[in-house]
Each structure stands twice: as C-alpha cells, then as structure tokens.
Amino acid sequence: MAREQNTKDYSCTRVTPNMVVTGNIESTDNVLVEGQVFGNINTSADVTSSNLVVGDIRANSMGLNGAKIKGSLSLDGTLVIGQNTIVVGDITADAIKVAGKVKGNINVKESALLGETALIVGDITAGDVSTQSGARINGTITTNQTKSIIDVDSEFDLGNLVAPEINGGAK
Amino acid sequence: MGLFSNSLKPEVPEETTAAEVTEETVLPEVTAEGEAPKEVVSTYVDEMGIVAPQTTIHGGIITRGHLAVAGTVDGSVKAEGNIMLSGVIKGAINCNNIIIENTKIDCNTSITAKGSVSIREDASFSGDITCKHISINGTVLGNIKATGNVGLTKTAIVKGNIDAAVLAVEPGAKISGNVQIK
Numbered sequence: 001m002a003r004e005q006n007t008k009d010y011s012c013t014r015v016t017p018n019m020v021v022t023g024n025i026e027s028t029d030n031v032l033v034e035g036q037v038f039g040n041i042n043t044s045a046d047v048t049s050s051n052l053v054v055g056d057i058r059a060n061s062m063g064l065n066g067a068k069i070k071g072s073l074s075l076d077g078t079l080v081i082g083q084n085t086i087v088v089g090d091i092t093a094d095a096i097k098v099a100g101k102v103k104g105n106i107n108v109k110e111s112a113l114l115g116e117t118a119l120i121v122g123d124i125t126a127g128d129v130s131t132q133s134g135a136r137i138n139g140t141i142t143t144n145q146t147k148s149i150i151d152v153d154s155e156f157d158l159g160n161l162v163a164p165e166i167n168g169g170a171k
Numbered sequence: 172m173g174l175f176s177n178s179l180k181p182e183v184p185e186e187t188t189a190a191e192v193t194e195e196t197v198l199p200e201v202t203a204e205g206e207a208p209k210e211v212v213s214t215y216v217d218e219m220g221i222v223a224p225q226t227t228i229h230g231g232i233i234t235r236g237h238l239a240v241a242g243t244v245d246g247s248v249k250a251e252g253n254i255m256l257s258g259v260i261k262g263a264i265n266c267n268n269i270i271i272e273n274t275k276i277d278c279n280t281s282i283t284a285k286g287s288v289s290i291r292e293d294a295s296f297s298g299d300i301t302c303k304h305i306s307i308n309g310t311v312l313g314n315i316k317a318t319g320n321v322g323l324t325k326t327a328i329v330k331g332n333i334d335a336a337v338l339a340v341e342p343g344a345k346i347s348g349n350v351q352i353k
Contacts, residue, residue: 010241016218023230029223
C-alpha cells in the first residue's frame with residue numbers, strides 16, 4: 001500500500017476535513033483539527049483548528065483560522081483568533097490576539113490585542129489591552145493597572161468639597 | 172445574538188451521531204459466490220487522518236478518508252478509506268483495506284473490511300474478521316470470513332474458524348478451528 005512510506009511520521013494528531021471525532025481527545029501531541037470534533041480536547045502541546053470543535057479545549061498555545069469553537073478555551077500560552085473565526089465560550093490565556101469574533105469573557109495575564117476586524121461580546125480582563133481602530137467591543141475592560149490601584153479613594157480624591165460659610169459670621 | 176445564531180449551529184452531518192459509529196454497514200458487494208465480485212468504485216477521499224502515538228480518543232471516529240492510528244481509540248472507527256493500525260482500536264472497525272502491524276489488539280472487537288486485511292508478523296488481533304482478502308503473518312484469535320483469498324504464511328497463527336473462497340497455507344502456519352472452502 002502506498003501509505004507505508006510515511007508509516008512512522010505520526011507526530012501530530014490530525015483530524016482531516018472529512019473526518020469526525022465524537023469523543024474527548026487526550027494527548028501530549030499537537031492536535032490539528034481540519035474536520036469536526038464533538039468532544040473536549042486536552043493536550044499539553046498545541047492545537048490548531050480551521051474547522052469545528054464543540055467542546056472545551058485545554059492546550060499550550062492555540063491558533064484558530066476559519067474555525068468555529070463552542071466551548072471554553074484554556075491555554076498556557078498565546079491564543080491567536082484569526083479572521084472568519086468564531087469562538088463562543090470563555091477564554092483564559094497568557095496572551096491573545098483577536099481578529100475574529102468572541103462571545104464570552106476573556107481573561108488574559110499579559111497582553112490582549114484586538115485587531116480592526118475583532119468583535120468581542122463579553123468582558124475583558126488583561127494585563128494590557130490594545131485595540132485597533134475598527135474593533136467592536138461590547139463589555140467592560142479591566143486591565144491589571146486598574147486592579148493594582150491600591151487606594152482607589154486617594155486616586156479620585158478631589159480635595160475638600162465643603163463650601164465655605166460666607167454668611168456664617170454675619171449678624 | 173443575531174450575529175451568532177446562524178453561524179454557530181454546528182453543521183452536523185447525519186453520520187456523526189454516536190449510535191451510527193458502532194453500526195455495521197451491510198456491504199453490498201459481499202456475495203456468497205466464489206466469483207470475484209466486481210471491483211467496487213472507492214468512495215474515499217484522499218486524505219489521511221492521524222491519531223498520534225501519545226493521543227487517546229475517548230470515543231469514535233468517522234472519516235471519508237484514510238486513517239492512521241498509532242495511539243488509542245476507545246470507540247469504533249469507520250473509514251471509507253484504508254486504516255493503518257499500529258496502535259489500539261477498542262471498538263468495531265469498518266474500512267476499505269486495513270494493515271495491522273506492531274501491536275496487540277486483545278479487546279475482542281471486529282473488523283469489517285470491503286477490501287483486504289493484512290495482519291503483519293508482529294501483530295495480534297482478537298475478534299472476528301469479515302473481508303474480501305486477508306493475509307496473515309501474525310496472530311488472529313477469532314473467526315475469519317473472506318469472500319476471496321485467505322493467505323497464511325509460516326509465522327501465522329489462527330485460533331478460530333476460517334471461511335474462504337481460496338485458502339493458501341505455508342508450511343509452519345498454525346490453525347486451530349474449522350476450515351471451510353466454498
């Protein structure tokens with residue numbers, strides 16, 4: 001059979017375009033999803049998807065391009081959400097770059113970069129958020145700089161706001 | 172909401188329900204006649220899915236292409252194309268051709284292959300096998316039903332019945348079971 005020559009080159013789990021996996025994937029290999037996965041993906045390596053995942057994903061880092069994900073994403077590294085990608089679910093990552101659509105809360109330790117085609121419906125918490133002109137965001141943004149304000153009252157102290165008594169001493 | 176409602180509906184092809192993964196298809200070309208059935212036009216797509224060695228799928232797989240399984244699949248596998256199995260598949264296997272090498276499948280499952288089955292010398296399979304042709308260099312614990320040829324080399328061990336149109340056995344092969352050549 002013709003496939004014999006690449007017998008040993010199975011370093012990456014690959015769900016091809018015409019393939020459907022129904023069940024959870026547990027792995028320490030990279031996982032490439034070009035087809036459909038109905039189940040969670042849990043790998044200590046990277047996940048790349050250009051198609052459908054219905055389930056939660058846990059990975060090191062992740063790249064999505066033209067993907068549809070319904071489930072939460074939890075990453076140790078960077079998440080890149082390309083254009084034409086839709087994610088419905090909460091995201092936890094080290095850093096994130098978004099050019100696609102996300103419906104869910106985003107929680108990022110370091111930087112969140114929202115490109116001009118990004119659409120976020122949900123709250124963003126990040127170390128640092130930068131937004132390109134055109135990005136649409138519906139939700140609150142909290143950065144770590146905001147959180148690190150120890151004494152909010154002193155930051156917004158307007159001084160003494162009691163009006164002096166002008167007529168007080170008049171007889 | 173309107174933005175998401177359409178695009179998020181997963182396009183689930185009808186064959187993706189878990190129930191159908193385990194379903195055994197009745198192969199139309201399997202005939203009782205010794206006459207070699209007409210070559211079925213393959214419907215597979217030329218792409219090869221991979222279950223890598225350190226990967227476990229807790230469920231089944233359906234693919235229209237080929238599949239290489241070096242890891243573990245807990246459920247059934249249905250491939251229109253060929254399967255290269257050096258890992259473990261615990262559920263029923265449905266495919267075109269299949270090569271099993273360098274592995275021991277002892278969970279008593281089954282293989283239904285439209286084409287040929289090859290059990291390599293370093294492979295052992297327990298379960299029933301239905302196919303067109305089969306060549307065995309390794310071990311099969313189960314019944315074999317082939318509409319075409321069954322070939323056993325000198326290293327072959329079969330514990331089970333063999334039902335075939337043509338049987339070729341090399342000296343040294345071990346068979347324990349009934350043999351029926353129609």
